Each structure stands twice: as C-alpha cells, then as structure tokens.
Amino acid sequence: MTDVVVGVDSSTQSCTVEVRTLDTGELVSTGRAPHPVTHPPVSEQDPEAWWHALIAAVRDATKDLTARVVGVAVGAQCHGLVAMDASGEVIRPAKLWNDTTSGPQAAALVAKFGTAWWAEQVGITPSAAITVTKLIWLRDNEPEAFARVRHVAVPHDWLTYRLTGRRVTDRSDASGTGYFSADTMTWRTDILTETVAERNWLPMLPEVLGPDDGAGRVTAQVAAELGIDGGAVVAAGGGDQHLAAQGIGLGTGDIGYSLGTSGVVFATTDRPVKDPTGGIDGVANVTGGYLPLVCTLNSTKVTDTIxxxxxxxxxxxSRLALSADRAPDRPILAAYLDGERSPRLPHARGMLAGLTTATSREQLALAGFEGVALGLVRGERLLSSHGIPTNGRTILIGGGARAAAYRQIIADLTGRPALTVEAPEGTARGAAIQAAAVVRGETVAAVTAQWAPRVTSTTDPATDRNDIWHRYLHLADLQAGGDTF
Incomplete structure (x- = not known):
C-alpha cells in the first residue's frame, strides 16, 4: 500500500488540503472547505469552524484514497488570537490577523518602546495584526473573558492541538506573536508581563518545537473523525507564508510574492533581519533560518472590489488592465481599502487619484492591479535596502498569480521575469513537505530541495512602469500623518 502525507492550509477564507506520496511528493488529491466570511475592521472566526472545515477538506481529499496516511502538517493564517480557559475551551471567537480593532493598542506599544526596540527584541514591530496587541485589546475591552484565559495559541497551534492533544507550536509562527525571540528560542514572558498583565505566562504558552521535530500523532478519535489511519505522525506545522516558501522551493536570492487576501513579499536568509523602522517583519522560517517579509492587508480583494x-x-x-492606455498621468490607487499594515495605517482608506473625464474603465482596472503591485514592490525595495539579495527568481503564488495582469505588472516594475511554479497551493504543499520530512527522518530543507516544483509560466518584462513610482509614493503617504479621508 502506498504511503501518503497530508498538507493542510487553514487560511482566512478556507481550508485546503493536499495529499502527496511520501516518497516522491506526487500530488494524489486535493480537498477544500470554506471558512466564515469576515469583514474588517472586525475580523473574527470561531475556531470550531476551522476544525469542521479541516475535517471536511480531509474527507474530501481522501474519499477515494486507497493509500495509507502516515503524516500530517498544518499551516495556517498567522497572528490570530485563540484564547482558552483552564479546560481548553475557546473563550470567544478568534481575532484574526486582519482585525484592525487593536490599532490603538499597537500604537501605544510602539509609542512606549519605539520601533527599533521591538525590532531588536523580537524582530517585529507591533501592528494591529500581531497577537500581543489582541491580548491587550481583550484585557481592555472584555476583562471578564481576559480573566479566564489560561492558554494562548495562534491558529495553527490550536489545530495541531486538536489533532494531537499537545500544546505545541513552531518558531515561524511563534515569531509573529510579538513575544517570542527566534534568536534565542525563548518566549519573552517579560514583554507580556510589562505590556499585558502580571500573570504566570509560561504555562499558558505552547512548547516551541524545532524545525524538524514531530508534534505527536493523530489521536484515535480524531483519526476516526478525519477518516484516516490512526497514529499518523503530525509535524510541527507553521505559518502560512513560511510553509508556502518551502512549497515553492524558495532559495537564497529568490523573492516570493504572495497574492491572496493579504499581499506578502518575502525572502529567505540565514541571518536575522531587524528593521528599526518597523517596515519588515523579521520572522523565522521553518528550516532554522529567517523569512523577512513585508505584509499588506490589501491584495486580491482590491481587484475583487474593482x-x-x-x-x-x-x-x-485582467484583460481590461492589460489593454489600458499607460499614459504617465493615468489614475493611480493607494490600495488601503481596509486600513493597512505596511505601512502601519490601520484607519487608512483607499485613495484614487488622477481621474479626468477621459478616464476609461480599462484604466480603472489597471489602477487596481498597479495599486496592489506597487505596494508590494515597495516592500521588496525595503528588503533590498537591508542587504537581502534579490538577484534570483521572482515567484508569484496565491490566487492572484493566475491573473496575467498581476504577472505582467510585477515583471515590469521589478525588471525581472515573473514566474509561477507547479505549487498552486504553496502552503499546503509546504506542509506536506514538512510532514514527509518528519516521517522520513530527514530535514525539511532536504525534502524541499527534492520536491522542487517545476516552472509553469514565465512572464518577461515588457515595459517600464516606474514612471508612476513617485506619484504613487506621494499618494500612498498622504495618510501617514494620521489624516483619513
């Protein structure tokens, strides 16, 4: 009987599962189930909905399977707060990464210590996205619920707990909480005590596993719920973008562009990146190194809106955008439709400039795609300014990578070919790689190299779009002073 592994991507919108063979990584089947729709600035989901979606997606992917499931790993949306009581019951719906209601708490943390201090201590500057700000929001707004908290998790931790009964996490997702040092592999309970409350925090936090460690085995009850073999090994799991980097085979010098609900531009390095301006999240990766990234709140939902x-x-x-007149004074969009994380403008709104009576629907379509791409390219240029090499491949992933307009515009703005690879579900594929590594007793890095996906499309630069760069920066920075429109 063939042995297979299951990679899980529990994202904001849905749970996606890939089943791959243990030996070669060949894709056997997929499954998907939706998550409840959220509407920032308040973006919350019941974790039980993630669990039911995971069960449905796994059953969908394995309904005709004759192979044996020997390994599972979970990647999930980062930062969200899952607060549990002493019995392990979830106290309230989880606040997600794109819930911006803790913007005031984030601003207070930055004002108290400064961006450079946060970057040095934990590699990441507080924004409304990260977990520590959501804990403070809970303390300030729901004190009775906060008083009941005895266990704190982010989404992938909680799902791994449901699979195995163990409270564990990995350094990639832990490094996005605002109270973990990836450099020293330690929870910064002193930060929690100083900024949240005087509590005995360490027993509330999960054990941090190494990149190639197992988290345990699927319990018999859960195996029955999932419809798989009992005793399958569960890997440490990780953050969605971190596992996506493994799924697409990101190497040194490569730049990844993730075009989903959020937009992320990221690279992989063996050294920590600490940006004193707070623009870069210097988080850990899932192989023992680092994954410096710049994340925006607004990506494909911008073009969905247009x-x-x-x-x-x-x-x-996409066709309209590619056929638009690219006059230098064409409309441009600062795509902050639901506030923004990079730069940190939680109350910002989108701004469209350059409209005339001659403006066409093609140009409006182009403004949507360019507005998203310009924000991400701004992030890449920030990474480059910190000495991160960008002379390798530019790899696009996520739903937006299917749009020819996104591929062409990013190629034009960077001056490099934009590639897609045979990893349409990068996070699920990366999770499957991690699961296979643990089952086989190899490193995640080694299996990543063995399962490197082939290139499926190459979009070469066709024109120079940097004629609007300075107009974009001027518009995008108008709300930096705190004004909203």
Whole structure:
C-alpha cells in the first residue's frame, strides 16, 4: 500500500488540503472547505469552524484514497488570537490577523518602546495584526473573558492541538506573536508581563518545537473523525507564508510574492533581519533560518472590489488592465481599502487619484492591479535596502498569480521575469513537505530541495512602469500623518 502525507492550509477564507506520496511528493488529491466570511475592521472566526472545515477538506481529499496516511502538517493564517480557559475551551471567537480593532493598542506599544526596540527584541514591530496587541485589546475591552484565559495559541497551534492533544507550536509562527525571540528560542514572558498583565505566562504558552521535530500523532478519535489511519505522525506545522516558501522551493536570492487576501513579499536568509523602522517583519522560517517579509492587508480583494464595481469577472478585469492606455498621468490607487499594515495605517482608506473625464474603465482596472503591485514592490525595495539579495527568481503564488495582469505588472516594475511554479497551493504543499520530512527522518530543507516544483509560466518584462513610482509614493503617504479621508 502506498504511503501518503497530508498538507493542510487553514487560511482566512478556507481550508485546503493536499495529499502527496511520501516518497516522491506526487500530488494524489486535493480537498477544500470554506471558512466564515469576515469583514474588517472586525475580523473574527470561531475556531470550531476551522476544525469542521479541516475535517471536511480531509474527507474530501481522501474519499477515494486507497493509500495509507502516515503524516500530517498544518499551516495556517498567522497572528490570530485563540484564547482558552483552564479546560481548553475557546473563550470567544478568534481575532484574526486582519482585525484592525487593536490599532490603538499597537500604537501605544510602539509609542512606549519605539520601533527599533521591538525590532531588536523580537524582530517585529507591533501592528494591529500581531497577537500581543489582541491580548491587550481583550484585557481592555472584555476583562471578564481576559480573566479566564489560561492558554494562548495562534491558529495553527490550536489545530495541531486538536489533532494531537499537545500544546505545541513552531518558531515561524511563534515569531509573529510579538513575544517570542527566534534568536534565542525563548518566549519573552517579560514583554507580556510589562505590556499585558502580571500573570504566570509560561504555562499558558505552547512548547516551541524545532524545525524538524514531530508534534505527536493523530489521536484515535480524531483519526476516526478525519477518516484516516490512526497514529499518523503530525509535524510541527507553521505559518502560512513560511510553509508556502518551502512549497515553492524558495532559495537564497529568490523573492516570493504572495497574492491572496493579504499581499506578502518575502525572502529567505540565514541571518536575522531587524528593521528599526518597523517596515519588515523579521520572522523565522521553518528550516532554522529567517523569512523577512513585508505584509499588506490589501491584495486580491482590491481587484475583487474593482471587478465588482465594473461588473466584470476576474479574467475580463485582467484583460481590461492589460489593454489600458499607460499614459504617465493615468489614475493611480493607494490600495488601503481596509486600513493597512505596511505601512502601519490601520484607519487608512483607499485613495484614487488622477481621474479626468477621459478616464476609461480599462484604466480603472489597471489602477487596481498597479495599486496592489506597487505596494508590494515597495516592500521588496525595503528588503533590498537591508542587504537581502534579490538577484534570483521572482515567484508569484496565491490566487492572484493566475491573473496575467498581476504577472505582467510585477515583471515590469521589478525588471525581472515573473514566474509561477507547479505549487498552486504553496502552503499546503509546504506542509506536506514538512510532514514527509518528519516521517522520513530527514530535514525539511532536504525534502524541499527534492520536491522542487517545476516552472509553469514565465512572464518577461515588457515595459517600464516606474514612471508612476513617485506619484504613487506621494499618494500612498498622504495618510501617514494620521489624516483619513
């Protein structure tokens, strides 16, 4: 009987599962189930919905499977707060990464210590996205619920706990909480005591596993719920972007562009990156190194909105954008539709400039795609300014990577070919790689190299779009002083 592993991607929108063979990584089947829709600034989900979606997605992927499931790993949306009581019951719906209601708490943390202090201590500067700000929000707004908290987790920790009964995490997801030092592999309970409350924090936090460690085995009860063999090994899991980097085979010098609900530009290095301005999240990766990244709140949902306003489907929107007149004074969009994380402007709104009576629907479509891409390219240039090499491949992943307009615009703005690879579900694929590594007793890095995906498309630069760069920066920075429009 063939042995297979299951990689799970529990994202904001859905749970996606890939089943791959243990020996070669060949894709056997996939499954998917939706998560409840959220609407920032308040973005919350019941963790039980993630669990039911995981069960449904795994059952969907394994319904015709004759192979034996020997390994599982979970990647999930980062930062969200899952607060549990002493019995392990979830106290309230989880606040997700894109919930911006803790913006005031984040601002207070930055004001108290400064961005450079946070970058040096934990590699990441507080924004409304990260877990520590959500804990303070809970303390300030729901004191009775906060008083009941005895266990704190982020989404992938909680799902791994449901699979195995063990409270564990990995250094990639832990490094996005705001109270973990990846350099020293320690929880910074002193930060929690100083900023949140005087509590005995360490027993509330999960054990941090190494990159190639196992988290345990699927319990018999859970195996029955999932419809898989009992005793399958569960890997440490990780953050969604961190595992996506493994799924696409990101190497030194390569730059990844993730085009999903959020937009992320990221690279992999063997050294920590500490940006005193707070623009870069210097988080850990899942192989023992680091994954410096810049994350925006607004990516494909921006072009979803433009498509809705123009009453066209996504394929038509992409064609409209690519056929638009690229006059230097064309409309430009600062795509902060639901506030922004990079730069940290939780109350910002989108701004469209350059409209005239001659503005066409094609140009409006182009403004949507360019607005998203310009924000991410700004992030890449920030990474480069910190000495991170960008002379390798530019790899696009996520739903937006299917749009020819995104591929062409990013190629034009960077001056490098934009590639897609045979890893349409990068996080699920990366999770499967991690699961296989643990089952086989190898390193995640080694299996990543063995399972490197082939290139599926190459989009070469066709024109120079940097004629609007300074106009974009001027517009995008108008709200930096705190003004909203």
């Amino acid at each position: 498509a809705r306003l123009l009453s066209v489907d996504h394929a038509t929107l």
